[in-house]
Amino acid sequence: MYKILQAEMLTDVTALMVVEAPRVAKYCNPGQFVIVKLDEKGERIPLTICDYDREAGTVTIVFQAVGASTKKMLELHSGDAFQDFVGPLGCASELIDKPIEELKRMKILFVAGGVGAAPVYPQVKWMKEHGVDVDVIVGARTKELVILEDQMREVAGNLIITTDDGSYGRSGMVTKVIEDLYAEGRKYDICVCIGPVIMMKFTCLLTKKLGLPTIVSMNPIMVDGTGMCGACRLTVGDQIKFACVDGPEFDGHLVNFDEAMKRQQMYKTQEGRAMLKLAEGDTHHGGCGHCGE
Amino acid sequence: MDVLKKVPVREQEPKVRATNFEEVCYGYNGEEAVCEAFRCIKCKNPQCVKGCPVGINIPGFIEKVQEGDIAAAYQIISESSALPAICGRVCPQETQCEGKCIRGIKGDPISIGKLERYVADWAKENHVLPKKAEKMNGKKVAVIGSGPAGLTCAGDLAKLGYEVTIFEALHEPGGVLTYGIPEFRLPKSAVVQQEIDNVKSLGVKIECNVVIGKSMTIDQLFEEGFEAVFIGSGAGLPKFMGIPGENANGVFSANEYLTRNNLMKAFDETYDTPISAGKKVAVVGGGNVAMDAARTALRLGAETYIVYRRGEEEIPARAEEVHHAKEEGVIFKLLTNPTEVLVDDKGWVSGLRCVEMELGEPDASGRRRPVVKEGSEFTLEVDTVIMALGTSPNPLISSTTEGLETNKWKCIIAEESNGQTTKEGVYAGGDAVTGAATVILAMEAGKAGARGIHEYLSNR
Numbered sequence: 001m002y003k004i005l006q007a008e009m010l011t012d013v014t015a016l017m018v019v020e021a022p023r024v025a026k027y028c029n030p031g032q033f034v035i036v037k038l039d040e041k042g043e044r045i046p047l048t049i050c051d052y053d054r055e056a057g058t059v060t061i062v063f064q065a066v067g068a069s070t071k072k073m074l075e076l077h078s079g080d081a082f083q084d085f086v087g088p089l090g091c092a093s094e095l096i097d098k099p100i101e102e103l104k105r106m107k108i109l110f111v112a113g114g115v116g117a118a119p120v121y122p123q124v125k126w127m128k129e130h131g132v133d134v135d136v137i138v139g140a141r142t143k144e145l146v147i148l149e150d151q152m153r154e155v156a157g158n159l160i161i162t163t164d165d166g167s168y169g170r171s172g173m174v175t176k177v178i179e180d181l182y183a184e185g186r187k188y189d190i191c192v193c194i195g196p197v198i199m200m201k202f203t204c205l206l207t208k209k210l211g212l213p214t215i216v217s218m219n220p221i222m223v224d225g226t227g228m229c230g231a232c233r234l235t236v237g238d239q240i241k242f243a244c245v246d247g248p249e250f251d252g253h254l255v256n257f258d259e260a261m262k263r264q265q266m267y268k269t270q271e272g273r274a275m276l277k278l279a280e281g282d283t284h285h286g287g288c289g290h291c292g293e
Numbered sequence: 294m295d296v297l298k299k300v301p302v303r304e305q306e307p308k309v310r311a312t313n314f315e316e317v318c319y320g321y322n323g324e325e326a327v328c329e330a331f332r333c334i335k336c337k338n339p340q341c342v343k344g345c346p347v348g349i350n351i352p353g354f355i356e357k358v359q360e361g362d363i364a365a366a367y368q369i370i371s372e373s374s375a376l377p378a379i380c381g382r383v384c385p386q387e388t389q390c391e392g393k394c395i396r397g398i399k400g401d402p403i404s405i406g407k408l409e410r411y412v413a414d415w416a417k418e419n420h421v422l423p424k425k426a427e428k429m430n431g432k433k434v435a436v437i438g439s440g441p442a443g444l445t446c447a448g449d450l451a452k453l454g455y456e457v458t459i460f461e462a463l464h465e466p467g468g469v470l471t472y473g474i475p476e477f478r479l480p481k482s483a484v485v486q487q488e489i490d491n492v493k494s495l496g497v498k499i500e501c502n503v504v505i506g507k508s509m510t511i512d513q514l515f516e517e518g519f520e521a522v523f524i525g526s527g528a529g530l531p532k533f534m535g536i537p538g539e540n541a542n543g544v545f546s547a548n549e550y551l552t553r554n555n556l557m558k559a560f561d562e563t564y565d566t567p568i569s570a571g572k573k574v575a576v577v578g579g580g581n582v583a584m585d586a587a588r589t590a591l592r593l594g595a596e597t598y599i600v601y602r603r604g605e606e607e608i609p610a611r612a613e614e615v616h617h618a619k620e621e622g623v624i625f626k627l628l629t630n631p632t633e634v635l636v637d638d639k640g641w642v643s644g645l646r647c648v649e650m651e652l653g654e655p656d657a658s659g660r661r662r663p664v665v666k667e668g669s670e671f672t673l674e675v676d677t678v679i680m681a682l683g684t685s686p687n688p689l690i691s692s693t694t695e696g697l698e699t700n701k702w703k704c705i706i707a708e709e710s711n712g713q714t715t716k717e718g719v720y721a722g723g724d725a726v727t728g729a730a731t732v733i734l735a736m737e738a739g740k741a742g743a744r745g746i747h748e749y750l751s752n753r
Contacts, residue, residue, distance in 0.1 A: 023503065023508055023509065024508065026509075027507075027508060027509055027513075037464055041558075041563055041564045041565055042565050043557070043565045043566045044464070044557070044566075067565070068565045069565040072565075083464070084464040084501070084502050085502065086462070086464070086502035086503070086504060086508070087504075087507070087508065088507060088508065089504065089507055090507075223549055223552050223553060223557065223566075224462075224463060224472075224529075224552060226462050226463075226504055226507070226529070226687065226689065227529065227530055227687050227688075227689065228472075228529040228530070228531070228548050228552070228687065229531065229546055229548045229549035229552050230531045230533070230545075230546040230548065230549055231545070231546075231549045233533075233540060234540075235540060240533065240539075240540070245687075245689065259540055259640070262542060262639070262640030263540065263542060263640070265542070265639075265640070266542045266543075266569060267567045267569065
């Protein structure tokens with residue numbers, strides 16, 4: 001069992017949890033992910049690592065309730081435990097392999113959308129710890145959905161918050177902020193963009209025009225997370241890649257986002273059914289439009 | 294009773310079992326087992342033993358069954374095999390022990406597999422355990438993977454007094470026995486868990502959720518005090534055909550389909566993991582995994598096809614699996630090869646384009662090479678396609694271990710006789726070395742690895 005030492009709601013549907021997992025904490029790096037499983041009957045849920053403390057032996061995860069298992073996970077408190085917590089999986093961010101002097105010379109832009117702020121955070125923190133100042137854009141639909149603002153402010157060289165509805169920070173989507181920054185005369189050598197697939201798609205369309213190389217982190221449907229099932233396969237350029245072992249980070253200008261979005265819909269009906277069952281218990285006997293009764 | 298005929302084994306009715314996940318074969322009862330055992334003529338030069346990859350003393354254990362001393366029969370099998378309840382169920386006996394049986398020349402061979410299963414199941418019911426080491430030697434060995442190779446290697450080393458820890462990547466031990474082979478062929482709690490518990494009773498520790506190559510490396514295992522390592526990580530990487538439409542929703546690797554169902558128990562509604570079962574399913578391939586996937590889809594309610602590019606004679610699956618699949622209603626499209634997965638505008642499978650094949654000259658494998666029949670293209674109306682084309686070893690370990698060499702198929706290079714790899718103190722066996730093969734061959738390699746490690750650590 002993997003004990004939860006701290007649990008905090010970041011929004012109505014998003015939670016942050018600090019989990020005791022010494023082996024993972026010892027060997028993980030920014031960009032990698034873990035797979036958590038609540039109990040015997042739970043799904044294996046892949047989550048990009050949000051933070052880690054090697055000495056304390058803890059790993060921080062942030063997740064949004066989208067299916068039956070993640071909804072149950074939301075109910076967990078400090079003192080509860082996950083039955084399974086495996087990792088680190090996937091490859092670490094390639095940026096951390098570059099010489100520090102080179103990174104210091106580079107102009108680096110991080111772009112986070114929604115819950116994507118969680119996987120962006122450890123990368124920005126790593127940069128700060130190695131004396132590299134980076135610009136960070138955090139975008140969300142509305143003020144209440146902006147997460148990890150204080151933590152991000154501590155480690156970012158320059159933090160820009162933007163909301164789609166203008167309720168907090170700048171107004172508009174992250175792509176608008178990037179355009180504005182370029183209009184103001186700023187230029188970057190590399191962009192790391194993590195968030196919903198649709199947001200990564202449009203960011204990449206823009207950065208391609210701007211000639212700005214962009215790395216994205218994909219979080220498709222997975223089962224084992226070790227290269228065994230191929231559920232997470234993506235088309236990158238003219239190649240098929242498994243996000244779990246070849247990624248999760250890829251060259252955003254080569255990823256086929258439309259296919260990735262379609263593949264993400266694969267279990268939407270089933271998830272909807274499981275969610276309804278969870279909400280209505282035994283009282284649910286059809287009529288939801290999902291269960292075919 | 295006709296001595297040329299084997300005692301028939303009772304099975305679930307095909308029509309009934311096609312709708313449930315309970316075990317197909319009921320196995321022998323005591324009376325049937327003894328009856329079948331008496332068909333054995335106890336050859337002076339038993340060919341069956343030569344046909345067994347782990348060299349079980351087959352006439353020896355059968356003699357004990359004749360005498361009704363099943364506990365003694367179990368100890369004889371246990372000398373050579375750590376997983377008899379499993380092997381009795383999944384070994385391709387027709388090409389091994391039973392294939393060599395003298396009785397088989399004229400009439401049916403002895404049902405050695407069913408007798409082995411009977412003895413192992415009896416031992417379980419009567420709580421007979423394999424013999425433990427009398428004294429531990431204080432030496433630590435790490436085993437990577439808890440499938441048949443790893444369990445066997447760990448069991449043999451523990452019997453020799455080693456302190457063995459198995460590291461398993463998934464959340465449950467068993468490897469392919471747990472995620473791959475379905476419940477109806479190999480019951481998980483009654484058989485697999487039981488055999489794993491037997492290995493644990495020898496003093497073996499199993500640590501799940503550790504992905505060697507990611508969570509930690511082999512070199513870090515040595516730093517943690519392990520003196521030797523056995524790699525039994527299997528061949529987990531699925532193959533796809535590389536045809537258009539293969540990334541459509543509704544195309545799965547057999548690994549994914551089976552893992553969702555077996556490991557994650559998607560067939561049971563109380564489990565959270567979903568499965569897109571499909572209404573009309575085509576399984577591409579002709580091996581045991583293809584049969585498992587097809588029979589699983591059938592049980593989930595789908596009309597199911599096996600699409601295989603060669604003919605009936607070339608099907609590599611166990612004869613019993615093909616026979617069971619047909620009985621249950623799986624439709625065989627032989628000499629048929631897919632060329633394209635048709636996709637609808639929402640990204641889902643809408644059909645499978647295929648061509649018919651005919652057999653030409655034998656190829657490198659000795660099997661006749663299938664060639665496309667001109668103008669034979671047709672569409673199979675299906676909504677789900679499962680690719681069961683074989684698997685290759687996962688490079689997670691080989692790519693993170695300096696000094697561990699692989700061949701061009703990414704298989705770890707290891708001596709067949711003792712599992713020794715190109716890295717000192719590291720041994721390997723099973724599918725990780727040979728590519729996808731059978732449970733029993735992995736067990737044979739696990740035994741060889743245990744011998745190699747014992748020799749290495751004894752001479753240090």
